[in-house]
Amino acid sequence: MTTTVALFTGDLRLHDNPVLRSALNGADQVVPLFVLDSGVREAGFDAPNRLAFLADCLADLDASLCERGGRLVVRSGDVTEEVCRVAEESDAGSVHVAAGAGGYPRRREERLRRALEQDGLSLDVHETVVTAVEPGAVTPAGKDHFAVFTPYFRQWERVAQRDVLAAPRTVKVPRGIRSDALPSREAAGQVSPGLCRGGESEGRRLMRRWESSGMQDYAERHDDLPGDATSRLSPHLHFGCLSAVELVQRARKQGGEGADAFVRQLAWRDFHHQVLAARPHASQADYRTKGDRWRGDPDEIAAWREGRTGYPVIDAAMRQLSHEGWMHNRARLLAASFLTKTLYVDWRVGARHFLDLLVDGDVANNQLNWQWVAGTGTDTRPNRVLNPLAQAKRFDPQGDYVRRWVPELADVEGAAVHRPWRLPAEVRDRLDYPEPVVDLDDGLARFRAARGLDQ
CATH class of the missing domain: 1.10.579.10 (DNA Cyclobutane Dipyrimidine Photolyase, subunit A, domain 3)
Incomplete structure (x- = not known):
């Protein structure tokens, strides 16, 4: 029995997920794995609102996997250690994961690759999982990234996109692989009272509603503050409950000024990812310093x-x-x-x-x-x-x-x-x-x- 590990990160979905699809291809079994990363907690990025939304996402992902004969395996701790441990327990031959743009996901990927290679395993990193166009796929002559959006967008629009992948019908998970309990929304701490619900099912419901009743007017109304005429899909994009590739293709299929304006916003998202991929320090340091002496009243x-x-x-x-x-x-x-x-x-x-x-x-x-x-x-x-x-x-x-x-x-x-x-x-x-x-x-x-x- 051949086994692979599909490591979920910013792609908490079954529809259009190259990581899961590739892990399933040619393998008899797959371990769908999510690690509650201690590095994220130590860096102070595990904010209650995102933890609560994440709990919704993981519960929904687990339920969808169970409908297909599988389940989600959840572990807590250092990502590298937990992935290697699961790979050993399941006798997996390879691990699949989405490519990341920022400094932390890239360091995580490198540590994981080295650790797996020491155990004789391979790490397969998949692009266009988090973004519609991968950072570095388009660059200006002689430079490693675009610093101005408009010329970036012109090239971004010309990139041939991969096909949207259907959700798998069956997912066979090896028996006996231990899983921690799914995190709960209640354990997230003090969350915003109006926090939205997370999960792929909810994201796809919102996507369909947006296509039928919001997108066509987006060009005219996206700045309308009282009208609240935006898609509200950004949380689902952030957690990967929805695919940017799928959203771009569905919008282009619908067409019209509203769809074009929405696609442009998705391109802005990719633009920032390609800037950060080329300049990871920009997460904390000025991209172009103005010598500011900021006030701090x-x-x-x-x-x-x-x-x-x-x-x-x-x-x-x-x-x-x-x-x-x-x-x-x-x-x-x-x-x-x-x-x-x-x-x-x-x-x-x-x-x-x-x-x-x-x-x-x-x-x-x-x-x-x-x-x-x-x-x-x-x-x-x-x-x-x-x-x-x-x-x-x-x-x-x-x-x-x-x-x-x-x-x-x-x-x-x-x-x-x-x-x-x-x-x-x-x-x-x-x-x-x-x-x-x-x-x-x-x-x-x-x-x-x-x-x-x-x-």
Whole structure:
């Protein structure tokens, strides 16, 4: 009996999973394995919201495998040690895993390869499992990655994609392989009360709903804050409950401006992965330093985290993050610009807070989007500042998004909700809502001076 190990990482699905499909090909048995990685915990990336979502994903994956005659084997500890142990227990000849883009998954892959080779086993690493186009598949002449999105996207669109793989009908798992208990959502700790459910089944349900009732209007409405007209598929992409390859192909098949705009967002995701693959240090260091001497006022940082800045659209965004463990993409841009450009606080402070709460907290996209907004990343206009009042007028014109998330202002009608300091004194005095932590003009002047833009 030939046996292989399919090591699940960021690909917690059966549909369109090259790792599982390749492990099954030519083998009599396969061990579907997930390791609760102690390295992730030690690095501080096991945030409660993601642990809870992960528990949903693993339960759903196990149930789907059981329907096909198999089961999920779960282990806890060092990935290399646990994979080698399972391979020995099952007398496996090879291990299959998805390629990773960041520094940690690549180091993990290298350690695992060396350990398996010492035992006479092979490690098969599969591309286009996490992304639609693999990092490094397209590069500019003489360079190892694209630093500007538009030329990257032009080449990205021309890449011939692999076929979408069907979910296996049967999965035969060897008997006697010990498994730890599946983690539970309840054991994750204090999670956001509005946290969404995880798992491939839920992800595919949302995908079908998005295709039938949301995608066609995406080009026009993706920045509509109160309309909430985005796909909300990012958590399922982050955990690999959905395949980026499949999403791209389904969107292209549907066609139209909305589908094209959605595909472009998937390309942005790949863009950040290829930047991080080429520059792993960008997860913590400036991609393009501006010599910033960031401010660190603890009261202002606390006000931003708690959604008490006095700017309603910023506070609504931060409260949505706290309640859902998720935030509208336009709101992410506004919250990040306010912290890094208006308060002039180090982007790493904001990126860490987002990673502490975001269920879709992905190192490549989170860190590099923060750098893009801060002007230390790949933005070709590094000194742009998103004015929260102008943005609120454009993307929440009647204030419905603010009223949804800032209940203190729920009785303020219309666009006046965006400038509560202008309300009549008798109305203003009844509101339990703070004054702005900084005047926007003062914040802009401070930022421009710090960047040497007024010289």
